[in-house]
Amino acid sequence: xxxxxxxxxxxxxxxxxxxxxxxxxFIDVSSSDDIKExxxxxxxxxxxxxxxxxxxxxxxxxxxxxxxxxxxxxxAEAMRNCDALLFPQIHILLQLFLTLPLTSATAERSFSxxxxxxxxxxxxxxxxxxxxxxxxxINHDLSIDAEDVLNELAKKKRxxxxxx
Numbered sequence: 001x002x003x004x005x006x007x008x009x010x011x012x013x014x015x016x017x018x019x020x021x022x023x024x025x026f027i028d029v030s031s032s033d034d035i036k037e038x039x040x041x042x043x044x045x046x047x048x049x050x051x052x053x054x055x056x057x058x059x060x061x062x063x064x065x066x067x068x069x070x071x072x073x074x075x076a077e078a079m080r081n082c083d084a085l086l087f088p089q090i091h092i093l094l095q096l097f098l099t100l101p102l103t104s105a106t107a108e109r110s111f112s113x114x115x116x117x118x119x120x121x122x123x124x125x126x127x128x129x130x131x132x133x134x135x136x137x138i139n140h141d142l143s144i145d146a147e148d149v150l151n152e153l154a155k156k157k158r159x160x161x162x163x164x
Contacts, residue, residue, distance in 0.1 A: 018034060018035060018037055018038050019035065019038045019093060019096070019097045019100075020097075021034045021035060022035070022056075022059070022075075022078065022090060022093055022094060022097065023072070023073070023074070023075060023078050024063040024066070024071035024072050024073075024078055024081075025068070025071050025072070025073050027059070027060050027063045027064070027071075028060075028063075028064060030060075032052075032053040032056045032057060035052070035056065035093070036049075038093065039052055042092075042093070042096055045092055045096065046089055046092060046093070047088075047089055051089060052089045052090075052093075055087050055088075055089045055090050056090065058086075058087070059082075059087055059090050075094055075097045075098050076098060078094055079091070079094045079095065079098060082094055
């Protein structure tokens with residue numbers, strides 16, 4: 001399993017390193033040649049290379065006028081500051097950057113959570129219920145409104161009539 005995870009995620013390491021030059025904190029030391037490999041990799045999602053080069057130069061010009069302390073440091077912040085109408089190709093590249101898996105820690109956490117959940121008593125439950133239970137355990141920090149849950153359960157027909 002570890003070999004499969006390594007094979008799946010290691011090819012993206014170089015892509016993450018190369019696409020990182022789009023971040024405004026690192027834009028001063030990068031050029032449009034730095035993203036050639038990334039553009040070649042995602043050519044089916046992007047427009048012509050000449051358009052991307054021009055957009056990259058405009059993106060660089062935009063951020064060189066801003067002080068280093070005021071520039072976004074993360075891809076999520078850069079994406080929020082990237083106007084999809086002015087920089088459509090950069091916006092797509094930032095979206096791709098945000099979806100690249102950096103580590104396999106999330107998958108490993110999910111596997112260990114599933115191992116804890118899958119006990120003898122729960123081994124008879126259906127797949128959808130086990131998936132829901134795993135999601136609740138993995139995303140335990142999300143708040144759930146009890147009223148919404150009751151309304152959702154009330155939509156389904158039950159064989160038993162509950163008397164209140």
